[in-house]
Amino acid sequence: MTTVALVPAAGRGERLGLGVPKALVPVRGVPLLVHAVRGLLSAGRVRHVVVAAPPAEVWSTRALLAAHDLPAEVVAGGADRTASVRLALAHALAVHPGTRVVLVHDAARAFTPPLVIDSVVEAVLGGAPAVIPVLPMADTVKRVDAHEVVQDTPDRAALRVVQTPQGFEVGTLRRAYAEAGDSATDDAGLVEKLGVPVLAVPGHAHAMKVTTPFDLAIAEAVLAGGSA
Numbered sequence: 001m002t003t004v005a006l007v008p009a010a011g012r013g014e015r016l017g018l019g020v021p022k023a024l025v026p027v028r029g030v031p032l033l034v035h036a037v038r039g040l041l042s043a044g045r046v047r048h049v050v051v052a053a054p055p056a057e058v059w060s061t062r063a064l065l066a067a068h069d070l071p072a073e074v075v076a077g078g079a080d081r082t083a084s085v086r087l088a089l090a091h092a093l094a095v096h097p098g099t100r101v102v103l104v105h106d107a108a109r110a111f112t113p114p115l116v117i118d119s120v121v122e123a124v125l126g127g128a129p130a131v132i133p134v135l136p137m138a139d140t141v142k143r144v145d146a147h148e149v150v151q152d153t154p155d156r157a158a159l160r161v162v163q164t165p166q167g168f169e170v171g172t173l174r175r176a177y178a179e180a181g182d183s184a185t186d187d188a189g190l191v192e193k194l195g196v197p198v199l200a201v202p203g204h205a206h207a208m209k210v211t212t213p214f215d216l217a218i219a220e221a222v223l224a225g226g227s228a
């Protein structure tokens with residue numbers, strides 16, 4: 001019944017403009033990656049966490065997590081996110097052959113409540129091959145063409161915003177990655193391509209992805225316990 005969480009954090013992305021990869025951006029003085037790994041391990045259902053780090057930073061990432069008393073495993077990531085997840089998955093399957101459930105989690109969603117993490121695992125253990133946490137759409141959404149001309153207005157009631165961790169029965173994720181191309185940004189999307197059903201469960205506002213300086217300010221407030 002082992003559950004393993006994979007955290008792809010091998011990107012050099014510096015879109016936050018703070019001069020360090022996003023996973024190392026501090027919130028209340030602690031890097032996002034540390035918050036994310038701590039959150040996964042503090043959810044009752046996650047046994048092991050495997051982080052994919054930039055190849056040159058495997059040792060420093062190990063040291064960072066050890067300094068925070070977090071027993072995560074760190075592997076060298078690949079050339080893109082898909083390669084990094086694939087490498088982390090291969091490590092997890094080799095080192096933890098009893099793995100039944102695999103989560104894939106964005107380090108940038110560092111403040112995901114343990115309840116969300118556990119409910120994704122519970123749904124997989126309950127028989128769903130793939131599970132994603134979602135929120136309803138607050139905004140109306142338009143589909144536009146290449147010239148920004150509105151084509152249509154999808155029914156908002158049927159749309160969801162997708163968060164992580166995304167959870168998978170191990171064989172399903174392995175098959176999805178065996179058949180994946182090079183540029184998947186959404187693991188559940190790979191499973192959909194197999195024709196396997198993906199179940200949506202309730203996400204949480206605190207599972208927001210920290211992408212912009214504005215998000216960082218919100219994250220600081222969330223951690224301070226001020227905003228919900």
Ligand code: C5P
Binds near residue numbers: 007012079080
């Ligand atoms: O750069 P992008 O936004 O696509 O990255 C999404 C996630 O994938 C980030 O968490 C990033 O660290 C990770 N990634 C990775 N290995 C890469 C590139 C990105 O693990 N080679």
